[in-house]
Amino acid sequence: MAPIGAAVVGIGFIGPVHVEALRRLGHRVVGILGSNPEKSFVAARDLGIPRGYADLGELLDDPLVQVVHLASPNVHHFAQCRQVLNAGKHVVCEKPLGLTTAETAELLALAVRQRVIAAVNYNVRFYPLVLEARERRKAGHLGRIFHITGDYLQDWLLLPGDFNWRVDAREGGVLRAVADIGTHWLDTVCFISGLEVDAVFADLKTVHPVRSKPLGGSETYSGPTSVSQKTERIQVTTEDHASILIRFRGGARGSVTVSQVAAGRKNALRFDMAGESSSFGWNSESPNDLLIGYRDRPNKLLTRDPALLAPKVRLYANYPGGHAEGFPDTFKQLYRAIYADVERTIAGTPREPEPLYATFADGHREVQICEAILKSHATERWVAVA
Numbered sequence: 001m002a003p004i005g006a007a008v009v010g011i012g013f014i015g016p017v018h019v020e021a022l023r024r025l026g027h028r029v030v031g032i033l034g035s036n037p038e039k040s041f042v043a044a045r046d047l048g049i050p051r052g053y054a055d056l057g058e059l060l061d062d063p064l065v066q067v068v069h070l071a072s073p074n075v076h077h078f079a080q081c082r083q084v085l086n087a088g089k090h091v092v093c094e095k096p097l098g099l100t101t102a103e104t105a106e107l108l109a110l111a112v113r114q115r116v117i118a119a120v121n122y123n124v125r126f127y128p129l130v131l132e133a134r135e136r137r138k139a140g141h142l143g144r145i146f147h148i149t150g151d152y153l154q155d156w157l158l159l160p161g162d163f164n165w166r167v168d169a170r171e172g173g174v175l176r177a178v179a180d181i182g183t184h185w186l187d188t189v190c191f192i193s194g195l196e197v198d199a200v201f202a203d204l205k206t207v208h209p210v211r212s213k214p215l216g217g218s219e220t221y222s223g224p225t226s227v228s229q230k231t232e233r234i235q236v237t238t239e240d241h242a243s244i245l246i247r248f249r250g251g252a253r254g255s256v257t258v259s260q261v262a263a264g265r266k267n268a269l270r271f272d273m274a275g276e277s278s279s280f281g282w283n284s285e286s287p288n289d290l291l292i293g294y295r296d297r298p299n300k301l302l303t304r305d306p307a308l309l310a311p312k313v314r315l316y317a318n319y320p321g322g323h324a325e326g327f328p329d330t331f332k333q334l335y336r337a338i339y340a341d342v343e344r345t346i347a348g349t350p351r352e353p354e355p356l357y358a359t360f361a362d363g364h365r366e367v368q369i370c371e372a373i374l375k376s377h378a379t380e381r382w383v384a385v386a
Ligand code: SOE
Pocket: 013, 014, 154, 180, 181, 184, 220, 267
């Protein structure tokens, strides 16, 4: 794959993860943009990137930029995506794609009109055993799926002194834990199962209705606000915890718990997918193992080993068995798939008809589910997804 020029917007926790993954694939990260020119300059210097841009306009004027990665706070996704698409650049936007379906519908239509590659950063799809589970489901190993259960638990916002822009609805949107990590769980299980969410029944809870917001801002996973930091107390309306019942199209059922206040669970996305022939069990904190459950014979534990994976999956598993592949590797594999399509588009050859990566249509779908979750919580009843 010929090197492709990329620029990254966002210098918090995940922006540098994008940078690192792109470099591992041999692509050129030609510039970076922070929330102001000084932060852009410092990030470019610290990450060894040629340019720190003053603003998005300057980034889009850079002829070396072919793909733009948006890893900025959620509130900026819509306007920045729209500006990038109108400039005719390919785009990879962090989840959630937007704060409302009105925003995501407009972005989806614009991406189609502009005929660029437009992806959403649902990286969990690219754990090799998630890809393998999908291939085995497609081959009929599960049979009819009865139910999908699980949770996505973290503890980085457990303390009242923990703060992040996501906590503030004005920065992250009305829905927080569900939009931030719940959509990872929903996207992953729908990706593997091939099922679609039809209706939801949700109960949301804000455990800490007041938090201490550091006046100097705070990054994701940055730990509790230190006692020396000046803070302001702010009212919090976004949820720390969610319990969601799910009806999938075709009759399968499901449930998921989402929490960012679960002590000891650092970043645990877990699912159990129960089929008539067997089941899959997986945990993102031990991503190189997939439990395959049976009724009539011993269960199996599939440990990631490229030699044991479907041929289509092997492309996304680059280390032998026992050489663990994890979180950062999923970004590399996700961009391997996205940039292969960017290259096809540049070459004028047909792109993947059914890409493995999440497109803006998938990102729009996730926000549709989020809006149904919000409405269900408010009305205390089942709500169909638009
Ligand atoms: C914080 O919850 C976060 O960084 C998410 O925003 C990411 O999508 C997830 O991969 C890890 O946790």
